[in-house]
Every structure is written in C-alpha cells, then in structure tokens.
Amino acid sequence: MQYPDYTQYKLTELQLTSDEFFNLIFMGPPPIWKKYPSQHSLLLKLCFKTIREVVDTIKEHLGITSLHSKKSTDVFQRLQNIEAKDQTGQDESEPWFEKHLILSEKFDKRLMDPL
Secondary structure (H helix, E strand, C coil): CCCCCHHHCCCCCCCCCHHHHHCCECCCCCHHHHHCCCCCHHHHHHCCCEHHHHHHHHHHHHCCCCCCCCCHHHHHHCCCCCCCECCCCCECCCCCCHHHHHHHHHCCHHHCCCC
C-alpha cells in the first residue's frame, strides 16, 4: 500500500476576527437536495449563507432566541429529525446532523487551543 506524501502539505496559522469568522460562507447544496426541496428545506436554507445566517436559521427553526445558553449537544439532538438523500436519491442511513451530535458529545476543549 502506498501512502501519500504528507510533506507536501503545509499547515499555516490563520487568524480571523469574530466578524470575519461569522461572515464565512457555509457549504453549497449537493444537486440531489434541489431535486427534493421539501425534504431538504432546512438544509437548503443554510446553503451559501454566512455562518451568522446559519446560526440565525437554526435558532428560528428550533424556536429559540439564543444559542449561548444551549449546549451544542442539545441543539444537535433537536436536529436529529433532519434527513437528506444521498447522491443516488436514497435516504441517508443516518440523520444529517448525527455526526455533528457525535462530535459535540466527544469534543474535549482541552485537546486544542481556543478557536
């Protein structure tokens, strides 16, 4: 088995202000989501939006006014009913936000510097 040459990658430090971070653009939708807009309505509302707009959309969807008082695990747990289709048009085997929930449950802030 051949392994890629990892020496070709260079990690750099990137510093963003709060405004720069919240103005980053969230992902674009896979074409299958547009084919089934009613099933993907929340996910489509998040696409090509700033992080700030994504947070506002999630808050609106969940009917909450602030995420500051919410644990991320609670937020992602409440999004487990959101399912998407895969590239073949089949329903994915897990909710779209399931990996986000697992990451937030297992995340340990002590393992990395503050963002």
